[in-house]
Amino acid sequence: MKIVIIKYNAGNIRSVDFALQRLGVSALITADHDEIRNADHVIFPGVGEASTTMSYLKHHKLDTLICDLRQPVLGVCLGLQLMCSYSEENDTECLGIFPEKVRKFIPQPEDTTLFKVPHMGWNSISGLKTTLFDNISEEEYFYFVHSYYATTGVDTIATCNYLIPFSAALNRNNYYATQFHPEKSGKTGAKILENFINLKV
Amino acid sequence: MLAKRIIPCLDIRDGQTVKGINFVNIINVGDPVELGKLYAEQGADELVFLDITATHEGRKTFVELVRRIAQNLDIPFTVGGGISEIKDAEALLAAGADKISINSSAVQNPQLIDDLARNFGSQFVVVAIDAREANNHWTVTVNGGRIPTEKELFSWAKEAENRGAGEILFTSMNHDGTKNGFANMELAKLSENLxxxxxASGGAGTMEHFADVFTIGKADAGLAASIFHFREIAIPDLKHYLRGQGICVR
Structure with missing residues (x-):
């Protein structure tokens, strides 16, 4: 089994690699088009800013490559947001794999102590669908850190509530994505990664 | 619902945990990786590793340690101590740190906050503030609380936020080490302003103190060191207690 982590100008790539190593799986971190195209599973992680990252992907023709993949693909955090159609973060047109849009969390003026931005820490998710969540119970906690969120829609396979309900995970065809960080979410997060690498298309 | 976070803090010197005694279920309590893994298994939500090594050799050891922590730990962790320029942060990020914490270096050079946030994102930058109260004035201190500065707690915290900090870690030097509870009034005021x-850090002595810091102090996370290291409070017991008090924990 060949797992590729897409290398680009974003942080957090090493953490995903370490999490896979803990599962006894080795991954290749690369931006090489052939390596990505020929992988059995592709992970598209990331922490960063939407517009500069999209420009980077376009410059390296990774945008069309990602959209044409046929094997299971997992976007994480910024990866999820870039797989949506549009992000309010610097008014960015994204990959459009999911029709959902990415909006900014607005702190509540009435009581800022209840809802800080970024949404940082462990939150529970519900409405779990697809085999990505096999052996994961409703209301399990996962680690989030983000200031923008994907709206809920037809592709939502897990919902989280913070200020409003948003997509904690999305799926369409071979594309999966989580807003939370499975690589930092303890044993339940590791289970998500394990479920992903067991996916067949 | 977003859970309130419990964060044990480990002091590291020359790659070894400074405190941390009497753990029966791990062989080497001096090894920060072993201790960190134990806390993670017990339900710690995050960990902070503070490097208190002064020497250049020790710094290199710490970066190697951070890499080993990242390989072994499946929860987020922050590293702090001796970060005064972008390249220090870069080395720690490359080693796998989720966040860095800056304290004295941010006071001496506030622009560092802007630079770190722009280079690595706000989520990577924790600004730690040690402050001491006298005559109703909270003075920001540096070098472990030994040196007072010109800065005032509340305005400095807001400035750090405006410059791009992703989180504020406030330690009350009046409360630190007393085990009489956190500085809840000041924490609530900070929380409302940010x-x-x-x-919240400084003063944890009992499980009630954690309940208070989340309700009265309106903090998002509670940090402590010795009460966890000396096994005065076990994390599973603390979580159980907080849940019973109606506080959302993982």
Whole structure:
């Protein structure tokens, strides 16, 4: 089994690699088009800013490559947001794999102590669908850190509530994505990664 | 619902945990990786590793340690101590740190906050503030609380937020080490003034203190060191207690 982590100008790539190593799986971190195209599973992680990252992907023709993949693909955090159609973060047109849009969390003026931005820490998710969540119970906690969120829609396979309900995970065809960080979410997060690498298309 | 976070803090010197005694279920309590893994298994939500090594050799050891922590730990962790320029942060990020914490270096050079946030994102930058109260004035201190500065707690915290900090870690030097509870009034005021998350530190002695810091102090996370290291409070017991008090924990 060949797992590729897409290398680009974003942080957090090493953490995903370490999490896979803990599962006894080795991954290749690369931006090489052939390596990505020929992988059995592709992970598209990331922490960063939407517009500069999209420009980077376009410059390296990774945008069309990602959209044409046929094997299971997992976007994480910024990866999820870039797989949506549009992000309010610097008014960015994204990959459009999911029709959902990415909006900014607005702190509540009435009581800022209840809802800080970024949404940082462990939150529970519900409405779990697809085999990505096999052996994961409703209301399990996962680690989030983000200031923008994907709206809920037809592709939502897990919902989280913070200020409003948003997509904690999305799926369409071979594309999966989580807003939370499975690589930092303890044993339940590791289970998500394990479920992903067991996916067949 | 977003859970309130419990964060054990480990002091590291020359790659070894400074405190941390009497753990029966791990062989080497001096090894920060072993201790960190134990805390993670017990339900710690995050960990902070503070490097208190002064020497250049020790710094290199710490970066190697951070890499080993990242390989072994499946929860987020923050590293702090001796970060005064972008390249220090870069080395720690490359080693796998989720966040860095800056304290004295941010006071001496506030622009560092802007630079770190722009280079690595706000989520990577925790600004730690040690402050001491006298005559109703909270003075920001540096070098472990030994040296007072010109800065005042509340305005400095807001400035740090405006410059791009992702979180504020406030330690009350009046409360630190007393085990009489956190500085809840000041924490609540900070929490109301900030839109970014607030980590409370200094004064934890009992489980009730954690309940108070989340309700009265309105903090998003509670940090402590010795009560966890000396096994005065076990994390599973603390979580169980907080849940019973109606506080959302993982």
């Amino acid at each position: 839109t970014i998350p607030l980590i």
